[in-house]
Amino acid sequence: MNKGWMTFAVVAAAGLVHAAMQPIAGTNVVGFVEIAAPAAENTIIAVPFEACLQAGVPGKLGDLVSTYGLTAHSSDPALADQLVVLTVDEGSPAYYYYYNAEAGWTAIATEQEMPDGSKKTLTPPAASAFDVARGQGFWIKRVAGSGSAVYVQGQVSGAKQATSIGEGLNLISYASLESFDLNAINWTGAAGAGGISASTDRILVSKGDGSYYTTYHYYTGGSKTEFNGKWVSTTGTIALPAANIPAGQGFWYLRRSGNGAFTFKPDGE
């Protein structure tokens, strides 16, 4: 036998067998959206995400609004940024929370005056336990000296939005991750008329500085057929909205009395 060293020639030969072993994609996609929210103003925001921490269950108020850049106070809610959420729990119109750097979003106890003149203290549930559905709107009240933006964050949802709208004022939004046109989404169920009337549903959108609103009316069956099934502005002449609504910005939906409730399905059935 050859007892000497053997040197082998070299040829290219990729021998790896990896074809069946693909990378493992994660189960979710998360993100954040920056929303303009000026200091010393109230801004309607809406979360376009689902819960991040607990997939498959409703988002929690305390998880969905980032505390980055917010103004905190250790004890005085009046000196901190606040969240205000509409509710009908216990006859209360709204729950209030303020940002505490140590405790996060902290419930503010409010005093309710009862019909018999007595007082009742109302303490909202913890922000970490308060469900916030995708598409639901609420306010952020910023104190003077705060920054000009807030972040909402969470899990991207592939599910179609379905938001209940009842008679009266509803604080909602389209849970889009991009700016959107009111007239580019499905409004089946909205009630309109061929002009402005007491039965026409309305939408009120903040102009962006938190203090003024632009009103749109739902137009159906009028002589201006090009506007049928559209939200129109009525300042001067009837026209389509000029500006898109930024992602994460909420608005008021006024469902006229007598029109009944409907489910807002902006992505269709």
Next chain:
Amino acid sequence: MKKTLSLISGLLVAATMFGAEVKDQLTLAMSTPGPDTYADGSPVLVGETYLLVYVKQGAVFGGVQTDGSLVDPLNNVIVTRGQAVEGAKCGYKAIQYPAATYPEGGSWVIVLLDTRKADGTLGGLVAAQGVSGANGAVSALSLGAAGGSDAEGISAAGRAPSPAGTPQPEIAAVQVGDGRVNLRIKNFSDTALYEVQSATSLNGGWQTVASRVQATAQSIVQGDAGAELRTDFNVPSADKVRFFKVIAQ
């Protein structure tokens, strides 16, 4: 003709493996001429890991997983390990073995691992691998690397897969602020490497913003639902919207 000779010469020195028969013992030595490289073309760091693997007759080398184990342990055997030395090459290492242990007809490969952590130090999970091979049966030393290489050295350009059974990871939380992102992953495995990709639109443009994310004493934190793997990275602070997803390689 001159060009052909030059090429052959280059191939001959690209990698060497020597065998010598002493009674029933065989001697095998591994080394590479270098420079061997990582996937990005940078030379391998001193101390980087090489494997000498025996491949049974009729089988092929199946690769190395992120935890350093073999994809096909039935037909592939890690015989010894080597380390990179100055010159970005595998340092000379010889072994002796009974001839019957690794029968003729099988083949040999030298595998270069990329064990760099996110901070650049060695000793992490296996992110990538490159392979050269020798087939004694045909008296030929083969050099190759997943992902491609030239004959001058081994390139660790082939992805190392996660071990079978690695669960799908899930992003448990994300926090942003001034361009800094803190992201937490649950359902992670301590034998898998993770990569975070990000985009400003869900329609595409995903780019890697954190790679070689792996479980260490510093990166594991306690979340609401158990242990979570934490990673921090930067994104443009002017972003108005940004999305993230995680992948186990």
